[in-house]
Amino acid sequence: MQTPLTPKQQAIAAREAGRTLSGLSSATRAAVLRRVAAALTENAAEILRENAIDVADAAEAVARGEMTTALAARLKLDERKLAKLADGVRDVANQEEPLGKVLSRTELADGLMLQLESAPMGVVMVIFESRPDALPQVASLALRSGNGLLLKGGKEAARSNRVLHRVITQALEPEVPSTCIALVESREEVASLLALDDVIDLVIPRGGNALVSYIQRNTRIPVLGHADGICHVYVDAAADMQKAVRIVVDSKVDYPAACNAMETLLVHEALVGDGRAQILLDALRAAGVRLEGGPRAAQELGLPLTADLHKEWGDLEATVEVVSDLDAAIEHIHTYGSAHTDCVVTEDSACAESFLARVDSACVFHNASTRFADGYRFGLGAEVGISTSRIHARGPVGVEGLLTTRYKLRGQGDTVGPFSAGEREFTHKRLPTTDA
């Protein structure tokens, strides 16, 4: 048996293999993905057997009080889930080719053609907790987009991850070296992986806030993710109350643990005077939501005063505050929000457009639940993550989060000398990208 590679060697091998992968035709990459999908189904018995051991171990850990039942529940795979995962891989195979997409074309000068194209990122590391189903999902996106991949899963899913990784990488050969997708199995802690900024281009944490913010604080590798999701719904004086109630309740209650759930409800002060604010509070309370208030809401709506306006409840709880107008609502969002997703409810289109233009968040919504901020709902296909970074990708991110760009210049022996000497001139003619 070979000495196992260090994570750094794995990353270097994954980059190399990724270059082979991205050199393949789109059809070949899609065919490899279909083989991966088939392998998941064909090896279902073995995958479920290994998974059952993880699940049994987790049950013992729960019994000993070392694991939450929620975490243990997320571990479990079954026939139906595996079939769905295989379908998901086939969907990625059928997706539009992400590589070599022409993003701009310019004739720099006669016979000198510049083209900007999408290209693979290089090596992406995904650190995920519990759910082993993340492994095939992420692997399929990396394969589609020509990237090398390093995977680091949680200990609790070690056996499931190992068998999934083996089944998937066995399906890659011969076209794609199996080193393209590496499972970090050494006892390396996450901290040492985060030091590999010279060989890893992007790290994507898939897990809770604690994991994400730990990673953001402890690496120089760019991180695609978000720690906070403090989303606001601002109900304006000109709101349609039926829409407002619907949106506020859906934003809070549909899935309170989600990052795109509403944490704070802002109400225009006119709604306090005419009793409409009370309708919103009643609707939230009827849906089981416990409310706290900012300074004005505590006073004017009789809510218990909240200790922290920058608060992600993640549960059936919410903050309410009264604001004097749109400007004050925006000011509140900029001060206490996390620039994730914020919504205005109003029938006044000038107010709506002002909110959409001025609120500086990854997603800004008019008359729609914050819960729409999601890769699947946005129609991006598989979601790589939601980013509140302003760099690289922002908001729900699909496969394009795994891509960078490359300039290709095609000349005929051109040099810059004649341009400097005034003998040739740049034309800089923008050309359509479609007939490339």
Added chain:
Amino acid sequence: MQTPLTPKQQAIAAREAGRTLSGLSSATRAAVLRRVAAALTENAAEILRENAIDVADAAEAVARGEMTTALAARLKLDERKLAKLADGVRDVANQEEPLGKVLSRTELADGLMLQLESAPMGVVMVIFESRPDALPQVASLALRSGNGLLLKGGKEAARSNRVLHRVITQALEPEVPSTCIALVESREEVASLLALDDVIDLVIPRGGNALVSYIQRNTRIPVLGHADGICHVYVDAAADMQKAVRIVVDSKVDYPAACNAMETLLVHEALVGDGRAQILLDALRAAGVRLEGGPRAAQELGLPLTADLHKEWGDLEATVEVVSDLDAAIEHIHTYGSAHTDCVVTEDSACAESFLARVDSACVFHNASTRFADGYRFGLGAEVGISTSRIHARGPVGVEGLLTTRYKLRGQGDTVGPFSAGEREFTHKRLPTTDA
């Protein structure tokens, strides 16, 4: 007189002011830029008076041996340079509006429209050495793109930077708060500015390799820039030798200190046998270039053996190596290059396309000098920098390097509940972006 703000307070104020700025119409932002251009000309006498003091101080520093003449020379402004700077600001005013550009449009469901738009980054910090002309250039790009800006210039240009900053910010009011462009004048060292990752979104170093790599190693703020420019020209067996000589000499000699200058010439082994390699070496030597060789070139072309194949000469010096074929050339570039700009010279279009598809650099060229890798030559208007990062922006970067994106969703009271319940369905209809 007020207590001066700390850099952190300056950054927070710049973000606030940037939000006001980006809320203005395109025409207003352009008008502000034209006022800035006029102010530069109107205040020329005062600007040149202050600059003359910096220049005189620099001359003394040179006399004391504390500054290079090259550095001192870059300090100097004159009427003509100022007029050119003002013209540059007017060009930026006339540029296509960068904000609110619709990048994609999707109908998520009946009446639920999603749009991805370009948006300002937020707060950008530019750290620049010597050249005070960088200040108006960068300021104009920040104003056009709705960003707050923190500027940190070199001590040697302190008076020039101060007067330029005052003249420019005075021209901003009343529409744009003057705090939008802040000059960091406190004695803060660069290190403490680099710690402000909670209030600065992007840092752009404008200066030598030492500055850039110091900044890259010492901040969590994303850095737009590149430390190395180790560019290769690979002359294939099927090269047209006239083109090859022209491109190789231009790539090396046109401006050897530039990051896009050729550092390493790779020649196919067939060129050694038939004497064509010698033609290339003779042409480089005739242009005054001193040559060293990799292991094969040392042996087969009689060149002194180089100590380091990963070497940025930055002067009239270059490395030469012999490679057995295209694969070996690509392998060499991936191993020793810096993924900046690499070129293939060949008449074999399959070889050219394979090189362009496989070489994993920000810019890949066929039959064109590496010196074309430049924002101006690429037709980007003003160049913010050249990035070898794979994140955010890669290659020569224009004003889009100062932009991020934002999703806007316009609904009619839509909630996710009915979709989960199967009562409504997503349509995910991609729409053209042009008639937005």
